[in-house]
Amino acid sequence: MGNGHVLVDAVEEKCILVGVITSEINEDIANEYLDELEFLAETAGAITHARFLQKLPFPNPRTFVGTGKLEEIKSFVIENEIELCIFDDELSPSQLRNIERELQVKILDRNNLILDIFASRARTSHAKTQVELAQLQYMLPRLTRMWTHLERQKGGIGMRGPGETQIETDRRIIGQKIALLKSRLSEIDKQMATQRSNRGQLVRVSLVGYTNVGKSTLMNLLSKSDVFAENKLFATLDTTVRKVVIDNLPFLLTDTVGFIRKLPHQLVESFKSTLDEVREADLLIHVLDIAHPNFEDHFKVVNETLNEIDKTEKPTIIVFNKIDQFVYVPKDEDDNSPIIAQNYTLDELKRTWMAKANTKCVFISAHEKTNIEELKTIIYEEVKRIFQELYPYNNFLY
Ligand SMILES: Nc1nc2c(ncn2[C@@H]2O[C@H](COP(=O)(O)OP(=O)(O)OP(=O)(O)O)[C@@H](O)[C@H]2O)c(=O)[nH]1
Numbered sequence: 001m002g003n004g005h006v007l008v009d010a011v012e013e014k015c016i017l018v019g020v021i022t023s024e025i026n027e028d029i030a031n032e033y034l035d036e037l038e039f040l041a042e043t044a045g046a047i048t049h050a051r052f053l054q055k056l057p058f059p060n061p062r063t064f065v066g067t068g069k070l071e072e073i074k075s076f077v078i079e080n081e082i083e084l085c086i087f088d089d090e091l092s093p094s095q096l097r098n099i100e101r102e103l104q105v106k107i108l109d110r111n112n113l114i115l116d117i118f119a120s121r122a123r124t125s126h127a128k129t130q131v132e133l134a135q136l137q138y139m140l141p142r143l144t145r146m147w148t149h150l151e152r153q154k155g156g157i158g159m160r161g162p163g164e165t166q167i168e169t170d171r172r173i174i175g176q177k178i179a180l181l182k183s184r185l186s187e188i189d190k191q192m193a194t195q196r197s198n199r200g201q202l203v204r205v206s207l208v209g210y211t212n213v214g215k216s217t218l219m220n221l222l223s224k225s226d227v228f229a230e231n232k233l234f235a236t237l238d239t240t241v242r243k244v245v246i247d248n249l250p251f252l253l254t255d256t257v258g259f260i261r262k263l264p265h266q267l268v269e270s271f272k273s274t275l276d277e278v279r280e281a282d283l284l285i286h287v288l289d290i291a292h293p294n295f296e297d298h299f300k301v302v303n304e305t306l307n308e309i310d311k312t313e314k315p316t317i318i319v320f321n322k323i324d325q326f327v328y329v330p331k332d333e334d335d336n337s338p339i340i341a342q343n344y345t346l347d348e349l350k351r352t353w354m355a356k357a358n359t360k361c362v363f364i365s366a367h368e369k370t371n372i373e374e375l376k377t378i379i380y381e382e383v384k385r386i387f388q389e390l391y392p393y394n395n396f397l398y
């Protein structure tokens with residue numbers, strides 16, 4: 001793994017994935033969710049051995065999947081010595097207990113997995129505190145005796161972060177810890193707010209987008225800095241702020257944590273000051289990975305998350321990244337599979353988006369450095385316009 005960043009334990013854990021097909025989620029979508037879950041598992045250091053999907057009107061309130069399905073999963077787990085079962089949706093405390101009792105292996109849901117990746121990614125004490133708080137809050141209602149005696153000592157996925165420090169399974173102690181972390185965070189939040197307010201009269205621009213779309217790569221390109229970028233989910237946890245100058249016009253550029261579908265609520269809460277960067281930005285650069293089959297879905301998820309963080313509409317530039325990886329898939333007339341974005345040519349997509357987005361769009365490759373000049377021109381124009389609005393009496397730029 002490049003750059004000397006050691007993320008996973010040397011031994012990879014054997015896992016299986018479980019999801020449901022409901023009236024709201026058809027089979028294709030359920031499979032796409034599991035693709036993403038598999039990428040998350042891989043990022044955390046687990047190898048997926050099988051996927052189990054069940055069609056249900058709604059998830060079983062007792063065991064998430066039906067009893068028969070759970071039996072099938074159990075045989076597979078025993079036969080293949082599976083150590084870890086990952087469920088795509090949030091499990092209730094009682095579902096977790098019931099499934100654990102039945103399968104007798106470590107059970108995680110998507111939220112645990114995301115929190116675990118965040119825990120192993122956290123570098124600064126700020127990020128660590130934020131993740132630890134989110135983990136404890138998620139863990140608190142889900143403490144089971146089984147969980148402790150089975151797996152606490154062994155470590156591994158889902159056990160990093162606060163798990164490593166052998167927290168007592170005593171709710172009271174955890175409650176105290178949560179209070180402590182909260183007060184520590186509110187101290188840090190204050191410091192960060194002061195830092196932000198001391199930045200002077202500079203327009204603030206934030207790179208936002210789904211995880212792994214190329215935000216950090218673009219940050220490095222624009223600011224000639226060296227922010228960690230890699231083909232794993234959540235490579236970035238801490239925001240980095242750089243002063244960037246385009247044609248004598250200086251502004252602040254922030255690289256932020258990537259978003260993902262079903263981002264745990266606790267995480268959004270405890271990442272408040274990280275997300276404050278986005279909240280206080282004057283201009284957003286929304287980066288999309290046009291080569292990803294679900295990029296339009298990602299666009300929606302990011303917009304929804306942004307809306308949760310801040311209700312006000314901000315000026316936004318949409319950047320379609322990775323055009324070098326885009327593969328046009330022509331569709332035969334008798335092909336009845338659902339239409340995906342890649343069934344259009346890049347030119348068709350450009351025209352559609354330019355027409356339907358009421359904001360500036362640009363198509364680039366951060367990797368191959370294609371159309372970067374065009375992007376810089378657009379950023380320059382927007383930053384200049386915003387600067388003149390914010391500081392009408394400051395003419396030091398001209
Ligand atoms: N082919 C191609 N790959 C790219 C391009 N831009 C970035 N990548 C790759 O995409 C992967 C993710 O890039 P990052 O810059 O880490 O993405 P990010 O949005 O910062 O990801 P998180 O911090 O995890 O949210 C890396 O492997 C990059 O090398 C591009 O234009 N083309």
Ligand SMILES: [Mg+2]
Pocket residue numbers: 215216217228229235236255256
């Ligand atoms: Mg990044």
